[in-house]
Amino acid sequence: MKVSLSWLTQYVDVDMPPEDLAEALTMAGLEVESVSDRYEYLDRVVVGRIAEIASHPQADNLKICQVDVGYRVIPVVCGAPNVKKDMLAPCALPGICLPDGNILKKDLIRGVTSEGMLCSEAELGLGASRAGIMELASKFSAGDPLNQALGLSDPVFEVDLTPNRADCLSIIGIGREVAAFKNTKVKYPEVSLPESFDDISNYTSVKILDPDFCPRYAAMLVVDVKVGPSPFWLQDRLISVGLKPINNVVDATNFVMMETGQPLHAFDFDRLAENRIVVRVAQQDETFTTLDQKERRLDPEMLMICDGEKPVAIGGVMGGLNSEVENATTRVLLESAYFDPVCIRKTAKKLVLSTDASHRFERGVDPKGTTAALHRVAQLIVEISSGKLISGTIDEHPKPLPDKIIDCSVNALNSHLGTRLDQNEIESFLRSIEFDVEKIDNDKLRVFPPSCRVDISRFEDLTEEIARLLGYDNIKTTFPLIPADDRKASRRVDSRARIKHLMTGMGFTEVINYSFINKLSCDRLQIRPDDPKRNQVEILNRLSEDQSVMRTSLVPGLLETMHRNLAMQNKNLKLFEMGNVFFSTGEIESQPIEVEMLAGLWTGIRNDALWFSEEINCDFYDLKGVVEELLKSLGVVNGAFTLMPPEFCCYTKPGYTAQVFITDEPLGLLGELHPNVLSNYDLKQTAYIFELNFDLLLKQIPTMKSARPIPKFPATARDITLIVDKNVEAQKILKCVETLDQDLVESLYLFDVFEGDPTPSDKKSISFRITYRSFQETLDDDKVNRIHKNIADSLLKEFDAALPA
Numbered sequence: 050m051k052v053s054l055s056w057l058t059q060y061v062d063v064d065m066p067p068e069d070l071a072e073a074l075t076m077a078g079l080e081v082e083s084v085s086d087r088y089e090y091l092d093r094v095v096v097g098r099i100a101e102i103a104s105h106p107q108a109d110n111l112k113i114c115q116v117d118v119g120y121r122v123i124p125v126v127c128g129a130p131n132v133k134k135d136m137l138a139p140c141a142l143p144g145i146c147l148p149d150g151n152i153l154k155k156d157l158i159r160g161v162t163s164e165g166m167l168c169s170e171a172e173l174g175l176g177a178s179r180a181g182i183m184e185l186a187s188k189f190s191a192g193d194p195l196n197q198a199l200g201l202s203d204p205v206f207e208v209d210l211t212p213n214r215a216d217c218l219s220i221i222g223i224g225r226e227v228a229a230f231k232n233t234k235v236k237y238p239e240v241s242l243p244e245s246f247d248d249i250s251n252y253t254s255v256k257i258l259d260p261d262f263c264p265r266y267a268a269m270l271v272v273d274v275k276v277g278p279s280p281f282w283l284q285d286r287l288i289s290v291g292l293k294p295i296n297n298v299v300d301a302t303n304f305v306m307m308e309t310g311q312p313l314h315a316f317d318f319d320r321l322a323e324n325r326i327v328v329r330v331a332q333q334d335e336t337f338t339t340l341d342q343k344e345r346r347l348d349p350e351m352l353m354i355c356d357g358e359k360p361v362a363i364g365g366v367m368g369g370l371n372s373e374v375e376n377a378t379t380r381v382l383l384e385s386a387y388f389d390p391v392c393i394r395k396t397a398k399k400l401v402l403s404t405d406a407s408h409r410f411e412r413g414v415d416p417k418g419t420t421a422a423l424h425r426v427a428q429l430i431v432e433i434s435s436g437k438l439i440s441g442t443i444d445e446h447p448k449p450l451p452d453k454i455i456d457c458s459v460n461a462l463n464s465h466l467g468t469r470l471d472q473n474e475i476e477s478f479l480r481s482i483e484f485d486v487e488k489i490d491n492d493k494l495r496v497f498p499p500s501c502r503v504d505i506s507r508f509e510d511l512t513e514e515i516a517r518l519l520g521y522d523n524i525k526t527t528f529p530l531i532p533a534d535d536r537k538a539s540r541r542v543d544s545r546a547r548i549k550h551l552m553t554g555m556g557f558t559e560v561i562n563y564s565f566i567n568k569l570s571c572d573r574l575q576i577r578p579d580d581p582k583r584n585q586v587e588i589l590n591r592l593s594e595d596q597s598v599m600r601t602s603l604v605p606g607l608l609e610t611m612h613r614n615l616a617m618q619n620k621n622l623k624l625f626e627m628g629n630v631f632f633s634t635g636e637i638e639s640q641p642i643e644v645e646m647l648a649g650l651w652t653g654i655r656n657d658a659l660w661f662s663e664e665i666n667c668d669f670y671d672l673k674g675v676v677e678e679l680l681k682s683l684g685v686v687n688g689a690f691t692l693m694p695p696e697f698c699c700y701t702k703p704g705y706t707a708q709v710f711i712t713d714e715p716l717g718l719l720g721e722l723h724p725n726v727l728s729n730y731d732l733k734q735t736a737y738i739f740e741l742n743f744d745l746l747l748k749q750i751p752t753m754k755s756a757r758p759i760p761k762f763p764a765t766a767r768d769i770t771l772i773v774d775k776n777v778e779a780q781k782i783l784k785c786v787e788t789l790d791q792d793l794v795e796s797l798y799l800f801d802v803f804e805g806d807p808t809p810s811d812k813k814s815i816s817f818r819i820t821y822r823s824f825q826e827t828l829d830d831d832k833v834n835r836i837h838k839n840i841a842d843s844l845l846k847e848f849d850a851a852l853p854a
Contacts, residue, residue, distance in 0.1 A: 050208045050210055050218055050223075051206070051290040051291050052205065052208060052220060052290065053087065053203050053204070053205045053206075053286075053289035053290060054203055054204045054205070055203045055289065056220050056286055056289060056290070057224055057227070059236070059238075060220065060221055060224040060235055060237070061224040061225075061227045061231070061233060061234075061235055062231070062233055067084050068084065070227070071206060074223070074227070076517075076520060076521065076522070077226050077517055078211070078214070078517045079208050079210060079214065079217055079223070079226060080208065080209045080210075081206050081208055082207045082208070083207045084205070084206055084207075085204070085205050086202055086203065086204055086205070087203050087204075087205050087289055088201040088202055089196070090146060090148075091173070091195045091196035091201060092194050092196065093141060093142050093145035094139050094140065094141045094142070094145060094173065094194070094195040094196075095118050095139075095191075095192050095193060095195060096119075096137055096138075096139070096140070096185060096189045096190065096191055096193045096195060097116040097117065097118050097165070097167065097191060098116065098117040098136070098137055098191040099114050099115070099116055099117075099132060099133065099134055099135060099138065099167075100115045100117050100134070100135075101114070102114050102132065102133070102134055103115075105126065106160070106161070107159035107160055107161070110128055111127070111158070111159065112126070112128070112132060113125075113126055114126075114127050114167065116140050116165060118140055118142070118191060118192055119191045119192015119193070120192060123140075123164040123165055124161070124163060125165045125167055126158040126161055126163040127166075127167045127182070129167060129169070129181040129182040130180075130181055131182060131184070132167065137184070137187060137191070138182045138185060139167070139168045139173060139183050139185065139195050140167055141165060141166040141167075141168050141172075143155045143164065147172060147173070148288075149172075153165075153166055167182045168182060169181060169182055169183055170183045173195075174285075174288065175199075176281055177278075177284075185198070205289065205290070208223065212412055214504065215310070215409060215412035215413045215414065215503060215504070216415070216501045216502055216503070216504070217310075218310045218408070218409050219306075219307060219308060219309050219310030220290075220307060221237070221308060221310070222310055222501070225482060225483065226482075228481070229481040229482045232481065238308070238425065240421065240424050240425050241428065242424055242427065242428060242438065243431045243432070243438055244438070245437070245438040245440040245441075246437065246439065246440060247439050248439070248440050249268075249270050249439045249440065249441040249442070249443055250441060250443075252318075252439060253268065253270060253318070253321075253324050253325050253326065253443070254325045254326070254443070255268055255326045255328070255443045255445045256325070256326070256328065256445075257328045257445050257447055258330075259328065259329055259330050259352065260447040260448040261448070262328075262330065262364070262388065262392045263328045263352060263364060263386060263387070263388055263389070264387055264416070264446070264447065264448035264449070264450060265387040265419050265445065265448075265449075266328055266384070266386040266387075266444075267385045267386065267419050267420050267423050267442060267443060267444045268382055268383060268384055268423075268442070268443040269382075269383045269423055269424075269438070269439070269441075269443070270318060270380065270382055270383070270438075270439040271381045271383065271427060271430050271431060271434070271438055272379065272381075272437050273379060273380075273435070274298065274378060274379055274381050274430065274434045274435075274436040275379075275436070276296050276298055276375065276376050276377075276378050277296060277297055277434075278296065278297065279294055279297045279301075279433060283297070283300050283301070283304055283433065286304060286307075287300060287303055287304060287307070292307070296374065296376070297430070297433045297434050298315050298374045298378070298381055298430055298434060299374060301426050301429040301430045301433065302383075302426055303405075304426075304429065305425050305426040305429065306405065306406070306422075308425070309422045309425065310414060310501070311385060311414050311415065311418050311419065311421075311422035312406035312409050312410060312414070313383060313384060313385050313423065314354075314362060314383075314384040314406075315381050315383055315384070315430075316361060316368070316372045316374070316381065316383075317373065317374050317380070317381065318381060318382040319378070319379070319380055320361075320371065320372050321356040321357070321361060321372060321382065322356040322357040323356060323357025324357075325356060325357050326355070326384075327355040327356070328352065328353075328355070328386075329353055329355060330349050330350070330351065331347035331348060331351045331353045331360070332347070332349065333348060333349055335347045335353075335360070337360045337363065338369060339366075339369060339370065339402070340367055340369065340370055342370060345363070345400050350392065350395055350396070350399075351364075351392075351395075351396045352364035352365065352388060352389075352392055352396065354384070362384075363396065363400070363402075364386070364388055364396075365386070365388040365392075365393040365396070365410040365411075366393065366402055366406060366407045366410075367406070367407075381436070383426055385419045385420065385422050385426075387414060387416045387419055387450075390410060390411050390412060390413045391411075393407050393411040394407075394411035412503075413504070414503075415499075415503070416449075416450045416503075419444070423442065452497065452500075453497070453498050454495060454497060455495075455496045455497075455498065455506070455507060455510075455511060456489070456495055456496070456508070457475070457494045457496050457508060457511050458492055458493055458508075459471070459492050459493070459494070460492055462475065462511070462515060465512045466512055466519075467527050468515075468519065468524060470515070470519070472492075472494065476494060478514070478518045478519065479494075479496060481518065482499075482502075482514065482518070483499045484496055484497065484498055484499065484502075484514075485499075540747070544683075545627060545743070547683065548627065548647060548679065548743075549627065551683070552679070555675055555679075557623040557625045557649060557675075558622075558624055559624075559625055559626065559627075560607070560624050560626050561628070562603075562606030562607070562609070562626060563596060563606070564599055564600055564628065564629070564631070565588060565591070565592070565596035565597070565599060566595070566596065566597075566598060566599075566605045566606065567594065567595045567596070567597065567598075567605070568585065568594070568598045570598075570600070570602075570605040571585070572729075573605070573726065573729035573730060574602065574604060574605065574699060574700040574726055574729075575699045575723065575725060575726060576699050576700070577699060580699070581601070582602055583601075584601065584632045584633040584634075584635070585598040585599065586598060586599040599630075599631040600631065601630050601631065601632055602630060602648075602740065603626050603628060603630065603646050603647075604738060604740060606626060607624055607626060607648055607738065608650075608726075608732065608736075610622075610624060610650075611624070611652060611730075611732060611736060612730055612731060615732065615733065615734070620652070620653050621652070621653030621654050621657075622650065622651070622652050622653055622736075623649075623650075623651050624649065624651075625647065625648065625649040625650070626647075626648055627645065627646070627647050628645070628646065629644065629645050630643070630645075630646050631643055632644070645742075646717075646742060646743055647717075647741045647743045647746070648739065648741070649672070649675065649739050650736055650737070650738045651667050651671060651672050651675070651736065651737045652667070652736035652737070653666070653667065653734070654666055654667065655667045655668075655671055669705055669719075669721055669737055671737070672719055672737040672738075673719060675739075676688075676719055676741070677690075683746075683750050684750060684751045684754070685746070685749045685750060685751075687711055687712045687749070688709065688710070688711050688716070689709075689710045689711075689780055689784070690708070690780055691710065691778060691781075692706070692707060692708075693708045693718060693720070698720070698723070699723075700722060700726045701718065701721060701723055701738070702723050702724070705720050705721040706719070706720030707719055707720060709739075711745070711746070716741050716742055717742055718740060719737070719738065719740075720737065720739075721735060721737050722735060722737070758824075760822055761824070762823055762824065762826060762827045762828070763822070764795060764820050764821065765820070765822075765830075765833055766818055766819065766820045766821070767818075767819050767833065767834075767837045768817065768818050768819075769816070769817050769819065769837070769840070769841050769844070770801075770814055770816040770817075770852070770853050771816075771817075771845070771848070771850040772808060772809075772813075772850060772851040773812065773813060773815060773848050773849075774811065774848070774849070775804070775811055775812060777813075777815075777848055779802065781848075782817070782844060783797060783798075783799070783817070785843070785844060785847055785848075786817075786840060786844070789840060791836055791839075793821045793823055793828065793833075793836060794820070794821060794840075795820045795821060795822040796819075796820045797818065797820065798817065799816070799817055800816055800817070800818050801814070801816035802814070802815055802816075803816075814853060819837065819840065821836065821837075
């Protein structure tokens with residue numbers, strides 16, 4: 050909502066700087082987003098003195114003026130008939146954006162350089178005259194900015210209103226708020242209907258067929274109208290709030306709408322079939338062409354204003370092309386109505402047609418202000434169009450809205466706000482915004498909100514009004530006298546936070562993607578037809594095809610994020626995401642099954658390039674190490690990795706994919722992305738991903754920590770190298786050692802794998818290091834060697850292995 054200060058001061062006295070007014074409005078609940086001077090563009094217009102005038106060599110109707118602009122004399126080509134030597138006139142300098150939108154530039158006019166423009170009133174938006182350049186008084190000095198010389202300043206406030214404050218969608222509405230905190234009165238415009246003749250009932254009638262959607266409809270008739278441009282003052286008022294002048298009739302309706310908040314409409318009376326109005330709902334698939342020359346398809350929930358044969362306007366939204374006021378119009382039927390806000394909002398949304406009228410109607414206009422606004426616009430149109438008013442007002446009001454009465458307890462209000470206001474103070478606040486108040490007893494007040502305050506209906510609304518009128522800064526901050534008992538975070542929340550902390554500690558960045566993905570994501574990931582990930586939940590009100598189903602995997606989101614980053618040349622990525630995936634149950638009425646997952650992606654180099662190291666690309670074992678470290682840090686000690694069978698590898702590369710188990714229960718997978726998947730997502734470099742079931746992982750995270758004393762005795766290590774079949778997984782050998790249950794084995798790990806000569810082609814060499822320690826004594830070599838030999842013999846037998854030659 051735009052409010053110009055010059056217009057506002059017509060209704061309320063404002064004796065404070067614009068900045069202070071903006072602050073006061075904001076603190077009253079009407080947030081002022083910006084304040085700008087609408088004459089600021091005149092900084093680039095200066096007072097110019099015409100020093101010399103010469104004829105233009107190429108045009109008889111042009112003159113070359115030497116104009117003194119204060120700091121130098123510039124040539125200006127001018128065609129105005131009233132230009133004369135020593136005359137003072139506005140001179141626009143290059144770079145200014147004129148009110149018509151044109152930007153003035155230094156130019157050649159018929160071969161002569163012109164470095165400015167001598168302007169008329171109309172060209173500067175200061176008047177209607179275009180007959181010649183604007184002549185300034187001799188008291189001004191050349192070079193003075195025009196806005197300063199003429200004292201032109203009109204701050205315009207951009208007010209961001211909340212949806213409930215429909216009463217402030219007008220200049221008078223803002224004026225009421227200013228009057229409240231300035232403790233003054235609003236000066237409402239005087240409405241005096243001009244002399245009229247005959248009776249409107251002899252010319253037209255109004256019939257409301259759907260009173261639920263249109264509780265009130267009023268009309269007046271003006272004849273002998275001369276349609277033409279509006280007077281300058283009216284055009285200037287509309288321009289000041291961002292509206293474009295059209296003609297005197299339409300401008301008058303827009304002026305009163307901005308003044309009072311009541312939208313109005315003008316029909317060409319002679320274009321209305323049978324010269325009457327019928328208010329009804331639209332028929333199914335009925336079509337109608339609006340003023341913007343677009344054909345609209347209607348439905349029975351939309352309210353239509355019709356004549357005796359056809360629709361002529363979409364009620365509360367926009368008029369029709371078939372009843373538009375034109376230059377030849379001589380009789381105008383004026384409409385002022387109250388429409389159901391819900392109906393107007395639905396109509397505007399369905400038609401994707403938001404107008405100044407619908408913006409006000411859908412929030413609620415003053416149901417009792419219908420005829421007052423109608424009389425105001427009729428008065429204006431008669432004045433500026435030389436029209437004649439037909440006597441009488443049609444006011445069909447089949448469904449009056451009841452008056453609102455609210456009882457207010459002083460004690461309850463003070464309890465709600467934490468204040469100590471007395472009854473008289475509360476009454477004074479409410480009367481300052483035009484509420485009527487009656488005292489019932491020493492505690493209670495009976496409050497009658499004005500009809501324009503459609504947002505006030507209950508006691509809590511009154512407390513809000515008192516709070517903002519008192520000033521939120523004047524309400525003391527207090528805290529409830531409730532003991533703040535500490536509550537331990539849930540295990541799920543705590544574990545989720547730990548995982549995020551651990552992942553970021555390993556250099557990964559958390560991403561948050563939409564839960565909606567493309568329906569083709571399963572195809573792009575090569576998911577098998579029988580995979581549960583195919584059980585997608587479709588979105589009924591989808592935003593786009595890329596967000597048409599709920600995700601069954603976090604991987605598509607990570608790949609889309611990778612694609613966006615690669616497009617920005619960010620090629621080294623370590624990403625992870627935690628979130629729910631959704632599986633359809635196949636039943637429309639039932640909720641989808643939700644599973645919380647953890648997924649990660651690594652692509653690019655292993656470490657940042659440094660002067661002392663080479664760039665090495667990350668690989669499968671880097672990501673496997675991340676998952677191992679994550680499980681270890683969470684206290685999960687029974688995790689295992691095993692090769693995933695090729696037939697189960699969908700979006701990962703066969704032979705480069707591992708299943709992750711915890712105590713023989715599948716937890717997830719990790720591996721290199723399949724080349725086909727990379728191609729489907731237009732990814733130009735390989736990547737490694739893991740996806741784990743957080744719900745299952747949570748069950749394995751221990752709730753208690755255990756500890757043991759620091760060893761007093763030294764450890765000793767032995768290595769063992771085995772020649773085994775190429776398909777034997779190292780993890781199985783490690784597990785076998787663990788199952789031997791040797792108490793003195795403290796740890797074991799793989800430190801080498803070798804394939805090639807002299808190892809047979811179907812074999813590989815695997816080397817482990819086993820660490821032994823006793824908590825009771827220092828181990829001697831004989832005892833360690835004996836245990837080590839027993840372990841070696843067991844492994845040789847279990848895996849049909851051999852020792853290296």
